[in-house]
Every structure is written in C-alpha cells, then in structure tokens.
Amino acid sequence: MMRLASVALVLGAWEWAGRKPVSPAFPAFSETMAAAWAMLLDGSLPAAVGITLAPLVLGIAISALLGIAAGVAMGLSSKAEWLGVPVFIVLQAAPLAALIPLLVLAYGVGLTSKVMTVCIMAVPVIVLNSFKAIRHTPVSMVEMGRAFLGSRRQLIAKIILPAASPIIFAGLRLGLAAGFIGAVLAELLISPTGIGDLITYNQSIADYPKMFAAIATVILLSVLFIGALDRVEATLFRPEKRGTR
Amino acid sequence: MTAAILPLAPAPAPEPMVSVRGITKTYPGGVEALSGIDLDFPRGELTALLGPSGCGKTTLLKIIAGLLPATKGEVLVDGRKVSGPGPERAFVFQDFALLPWATVLRNVAFGLELRGVARSEREAIAERHVAEVGLKGFEKRYPHELSGGMRQRVGLARALAVNAEVLLMDEPFSAVDEQTRRKFQEDLLSLVANQRKTFLFVTHSIEEAVYVASRVVLLSRRPSRVSQVIAPDIARDMAPDRIRRHPAYLDAVESIWQGLKQYVD
Ligand SMILES: Nc1ncnc2c1ncn2[C@@H]1O[C@H](COP(=O)(O)OP(=O)(O)O)[C@@H](O)[C@H]1O
Ligand SMILES: [Mg+2]
Numbered sequence: 001m002m003r004l005a006s007v008a009l010v011l012g013a014w015e016w017a018g019r020k021p022v023s024p025a026f027p028a029f030s031e032t033m034a035a036a037w038a039m040l041l042d043g044s045l046p047a048a049v050g051i052t053l054a055p056l057v058l059g060i061a062i063s064a065l066l067g068i069a070a071g072v073a074m075g076l077s078s079k080a081e082w083l084g085v086p087v088f089i090v091l092q093a094a095p096l097a098a099l100i101p102l103l104v105l106a107y108g109v110g111l112t113s114k115v116m117t118v119c120i121m122a123v124p125v126i127v128l129n130s131f132k133a134i135r136h137t138p139v140s141m142v143e144m145g146r147a148f149l150g151s152r153r154q155l156i157a158k159i160i161l162p163a164a165s166p167i168i169f170a171g172l173r174l175g176l177a178a179g180f181i182g183a184v185l186a187e188l189l190i191s192p193t194g195i196g197d198l199i200t201y202n203q204s205i206a207d208y209p210k211m212f213a214a215i216a217t218v219i220l221l222s223v224l225f226i227g228a229l230d231r232v233e234a235t236l237f238r239p240e241k242r243g244t245r
Numbered sequence: 246m247t248a249a250i251l252p253l254a255p256a257p258a259p260e261p262m263v264s265v266r267g268i269t270k271t272y273p274g275g276v277e278a279l280s281g282i283d284l285d286f287p288r289g290e291l292t293a294l295l296g297p298s299g300c301g302k303t304t305l306l307k308i309i310a311g312l313l314p315a316t317k318g319e320v321l322v323d324g325r326k327v328s329g330p331g332p333e334r335a336f337v338f339q340d341f342a343l344l345p346w347a348t349v350l351r352n353v354a355f356g357l358e359l360r361g362v363a364r365s366e367r368e369a370i371a372e373r374h375v376a377e378v379g380l381k382g383f384e385k386r387y388p389h390e391l392s393g394g395m396r397q398r399v400g401l402a403r404a405l406a407v408n409a410e411v412l413l414m415d416e417p418f419s420a421v422d423e424q425t426r427r428k429f430q431e432d433l434l435s436l437v438a439n440q441r442k443t444f445l446f447v448t449h450s451i452e453e454a455v456y457v458a459s460r461v462v463l464l465s466r467r468p469s470r471v472s473q474v475i476a477p478d479i480a481r482d483m484a485p486d487r488i489r490r491h492p493a494y495l496d497a498v499e500s501i502w503q504g505l506k507q508y509v510d
Contacts, residue, residue: 143312144342147330148356148407158359162346238346238389 027209032216035209044198045217052194053221055111056183059118062174068168071130075164076156085131092124100189114186121182122175129171133164165237173226180222220235260324261285262443263309265413267318270304278304280468283316286411291444293454295501296464297508302447303339303415305469309445310336310413322411332360335409339416341400343388350384351373352399356407367406374402379432394425411443414474418453426453431455431485438481451505455479455497456488463501466508473504 011029018028026034060151072090073080100117107113137160145155188194198214234241263286270279284294294302307313309320311329314393320327324335335356343352351358354371362370375384378398389397397417404412418426434457443466448454449480455477463473477497479488488494 138340138342140340140342141344143307144336145359146336147310147312147334147336148359148403149330149332150359154359158355159344161343240346240389 004052020157025206025208027212031209032212035207036213036216039198039210039213045213048194048198048214049217049221050194052183052196053220055114055118055186056179058111059115059182060122060176060179062115062181063122063126064117064172066119067126067171067175071127071168071171072134072164074131074160075134076160081131084127088127088131091120092128096120097185097189099186104190109191113190114183117186117190118179119181121185122179125178126171126175129174130164130168133167133171134160136167137163162237165233169229169233172228172229176183176225176229177222180218180225184218251413253420259288262323263445264321265305265309265318266293266321268305268308268320269316269317270301270308270313271316274299277468279308279315280470282464282469282471284471286445286461287460288443289441290459291433291446291457292345292460292462293458294445294447294462294464295449295451295454295505296465296469297505298449300464300467300508301307301469302464305464306336306413306445306447307413310334312336332407333409334413334432335402335404335407336413337397337404337412337414337417339419341388341393341396341420343396345388347387348384349380349386349388349399351389353402360407371402371406374406375377375399377405378402392421392425394429397421397429405440409442411445414444414446416447416449419449427485430457434481434485451498451501455494455501461497461501463504473501475501477502 015029018026018031020148021028034046047102070080070084073083074080099120100113103235109115141159141163142155145159184196184199187194188200192200195218197215199211202208202211202214265282265284265286268279268282269277271277282305294305296302304313308315309322309327311320311327311331311334322331327334344355347355350368350371353375354362354367357367357370358364372384377380378401380395380398380402383391383395388399391399397420401417404414418429421429430453433444433446437457444455446458459476459481461475461477462471463475464470465472475497477493479491479493479497481488483491
C-alpha cells in the first residue's frame with residue numbers, strides 16, 4: 001500500500017514537472033507512456049530489450065557464479081582472503097567504466113566486450129558482499145553445529161550458507177543494478193545497439209518522449225529482475241521470510 | 246529409628262560421569278580464565294556451576310563440550326578422555342542458537358539430521374521431544390514467531406532429541422523473563438528426576454543454583470578456581486513452593502552468598 005502510494009507520488013510529480021515544463025527536453029509521464037506504447041506496437045522496443053538483455057543476462061549469470069564462488073572461498077579460507085580481498089577492494093573503488101576502451105581494444109565491439117563490461121561492473125560488489133556474509137555467520141550457530149557433530153561440509157551447507165544468504169543476495173541485487181548500468185554503458189560507449197541505441201538515436205533526433213520511454217524501460221526491467229531475485233532467495237534459502245514481506 | 250552405623254570404609258563411589266582434571270585455560274592475548282580446575286560430576290545428578298560474571302563458567306563448559314581446547318589438563322567423560330564434541334554430550338546455548346530459517350521441528354531434529362538419521366525417523370523423534378517440552382502445535386512455526394522462553398524450549402528439545410547422557414547447559418534461562426524462568430526451573434527438576442541424565446548447569450543466580458542442583462560448585466573470580474562445593478540437603482520431591490521456603494534451601498542460599506560476597510566489589 002505504502003509502496004503504491006510512493007510510486008503514485010513520484011509519477012504524479014513527473015507528470016506535473018513535464019507539463020510545467022521544467023525543460024523542453026523533459027516529457028510528461030503521459031507523453032512518455034504514449035511513446036512507449038507506440039514503440040511497443042511497432043516492435044522497436046521489444047526488439048531493443050531483447051538485444052540489451054543478451055549481454056546483461058549472460059554477464060549477470062557469470063558474475064553471480066564467479067562472484068559468489070570467489071567471495072565464499074575468501075570467507076571460508078584465510079589464504080583465499082589474503083589473495084583476493086585487496087584485489088576486489090581496489091576494483092570496487094576504481095572507475096571501471098574507464099576500462100571499456102581497453103576491452104574494445106582487446107575484444108572488439110561484439111558481445112564479448114559487452115558481457116565483460118557487465119561483469120566488471122557487477123563482480124566486485126557481489127564478491128565483497130559474499131565475503132562479508134560468510135564472515136558474519138553468528139559464532140554460536142557454528143558452535144552449535146560443531147557441538148551436534150556436524151562435519152565441515154555440513155556446517156557450510158546447512159548453517160554458514162543459509163545464514164549468509166541475505167547478505168549474499170543483497171550483493172546480488174547491487175550487482176544486478178551495477179550490471180544494468182554496465183549493459184547500457186556498453187551500448188552507449190561500445191556500439192549502439194538495443195536500448196542504448198534507442199536512447200542515443202532518439203536523443204539525436206530530439207524525440208524526448210521516446211528517449212525517456214527507453215530509459216524508463218531499463219528502470220522497469222531492473223525492478224522486475226530484483227523482484228525475481230527476492231523470490232528466488234525466499235524459496236531457496238529463507239522460507240521464514242515468505243509471506244512476511 | 247537409631248542412627249545408621251557408618252561403615253568404616255565407605256563403598257567406593259561410583260565413577261563420575263564427567264571429570265575435569267587440572268584444567269587451565271589462557272586465551273590467546275593472555276587472559277587467564279581458568280587456573281587448575283579439578284571437579285567430578287556424579288552420574289544422574291544436576292551440578293550447578295556458579296560464579297561471578299566473567300569468571301570462566303562458559304569457558305569451562307565449552308572445554309567440557311569439546312568446543313574449546315584447554316591450555317592444560319584433561320576432561321574425562323565416562324572414563325574416556327575427550328578431544329572434541331561427542332555423541333554422549335549435548336549443549337544448550339545461552340542465546341538458544343536456533344536456525345532462524347528452520348521450523349521448530351527441523352531445529353529440534355537438527356542434531357539427528359547432522360548425524361544422518363533418515364528424515365521420517367528423526368522427525369518422529371523430534372515430535373516426541375517437542376511435545377515433551379510443551380510445544381505441541383508449534384512444530385511448523387519459525388523461531389521468530391516464538392517467545393524467548395519457547396525458543397529455549399526448542400533448544401532444550403534439540404539437546405534431548407540426540408539422547409546424550411550429559412547435558413551441558415550454559416545459563417539456559419538467563420534470557421527469559423522471571424515467570425517463565427521459574428516454570429523452567431520446576432520443569433527442569435522433573436526432567437532430572439525422570440531422565441537419568443547428568444546435567445552440568447551454569448548459572449549466575451544463587452537461588453536458581455540451589456533450587457535446581459543437588460551440588461553447587463562455586464568458582465572464584467578470574468583466574469578461576471573451585472572455591473567451594475556445597476550439597477544442599479533438600480528433598481527434591483517436595484512441592485516447588487515448599488522447597489523455596491525450606492530452611493535447608495534458605496541456609497544454602499545464605500551460605501553460598503557468604504562464600505561469594507568476597508568476590509563482589
Ligand atoms: N575468545 C576469547 N578471547 C579472549 N578472552 C575471552 C574469550 N572468551 C572469553 N574470554 C574472557 O575469559 C573470561 C571468562 O569468560 P566466560 O567463560 O565467558 O565467563 P562467564 O561465562 O563466567 O561469564 C572473561 O574475562 C572473558 O572476557
Ligand atoms: Mg557465560
């Protein structure tokens with residue numbers, strides 16, 4: 001209910017600012033929706049979403065797999081921590097977008113570069129959150145597992161990973177958001193395709209409602225993905241959270 | 246009735262269930278928590294470990310549990326030296342240590358799950374113990390839906406479910422409210438009477454120790470030694486309110502207080 005109200009408030013403000021108008025380049029919510037509807041009907045928006053999602057989904061899948069594996073390993077073994085943590089802290093702090101020209105140099109303007117862009121944006125935050133999550137397992141829960149004769153493997157599978165899952169998933173959510181930025185950035189900086197192309201093209205011909213429709217689509221997709229992630233977490237690891245949200 | 250004639254040579258005492266020999270514990274960093282503890286815990290009895298906060302009660306219990314290595318000394322359980330946790334000991338944690346993502350039933354069955362007992366079997370056992378601690382009907386609930394007292398009942402049921410001979414309880418009732426605590430203490434007495442298990446019970450409450458324990462071990466301030474062992478002479482089959490008003494109960498509380506007073510600033 002509160003969520004609906006806050007969404008309505010933001011959209012209302014958007015409509016008001018667009019009609020005033022704050023800037024000639026800022027369309028109202030209704031104009032943007034009309035443009036989105038037109039692009040949906042002529043098929044340009046679905047086609048663009050499909051193109052953008054390919055590197056995004058691929059990149060996120062790779063980042064999640066590698067990132068969680070690396071983070072969990074660093075959390076469980078002090079050797080892996082010693083090796084990995086400094087690297088990822090530097091990576092997280094670095095302006096990774098600056099690496100994109102290098103990627104293009106190495107891998108060209110195709111899918112590989114775009115997937116890599118998504119990965120370098122998403123991996124550090126996923127790794128560091130997974131690492132922190134493992135390190136913050138309540139000591140007494142692990143002690144309980146030892147007292148009741150759990151093996152190392154059982155402790156990891158039945159206690160440490162489920163206990164860490166909320167923070168790991170928080171990292172995945174942040175990684176996903178960063179991955180979206182990476183995917184759009186790749187389309188703006190590497191080669192204009194998909195939604196990035198819609199944004200640049202419509203900007204160049206000053207069709208601002210269409211440009212904003214493309215941007216709004218990215219945001220909507222991002223929200224949908226994050227919602228799906230919450231669902232996955234609750235079903236896989238934390239049944240006690242089902243229904244309480 | 247005439248006074249019993251004491252035999253000159255008493256029958257050899259039965260072997261203690263748990264015996265602690267010269268246990269010393271110095272934490273890395275130099276905190277000396279325990280200094281040469283020697284103790285025997287008789288079978289089938291509840292012994293309370295009582296001492297000022299921070300004196301090393303938890304440390305001693307965790308060493309007996311095999312969760313913490315001692316710096317010096319050894320622990321024998323049923324005559325065998327322990328080097329880690331074992332199936333004959335079960336632990337009840339001060340903070341309950343329940344899995345928040347597991348139902349009451351799974352939490353109670355968790356010790357059996359770790360031992361590889363088949364699901365239907367362990368759940369049947371767990372169901373019995375859930376009922377035994379008075380939580381029938383709550384099997385499908387999650388810990389966050391329970392009160393503190395109920396959570397500790399889950400912790401107790403989990404320890405009972407693995408059918409260990411020794412129950413190690415670290416201030417199990419300290420995080421529950423006073424009324425619940427009294428009910429717990431009464432339930433614990435019937436548990437001790439019915440279960441034929443050996444209980445090691447850590448507490449910082451003098452009244453609680455005297456009420457539930459047949460022997461009370463007083464630990465001194467850090468580095469901890471055994472300063473006194475008191476065996477309150479109270480028949481445990483009396484009604485709870487009669488125990489709490491019994492002269493022997495009141496005397497024991499008073500004499501323990503006199504013994505502990507010196508450690509209070
Ligand atoms: N892991 C640890 N490292 C260093 N010192 C510790 C550790 N655990 C406990 N201690 C210290 O050892 C002493 C005894 O602690 P503890 O056994 O928890 O006492 P109690 O249970 O009697 O309150 C305390 O002074 C505590 O600060
Ligand atoms: Mg303690």
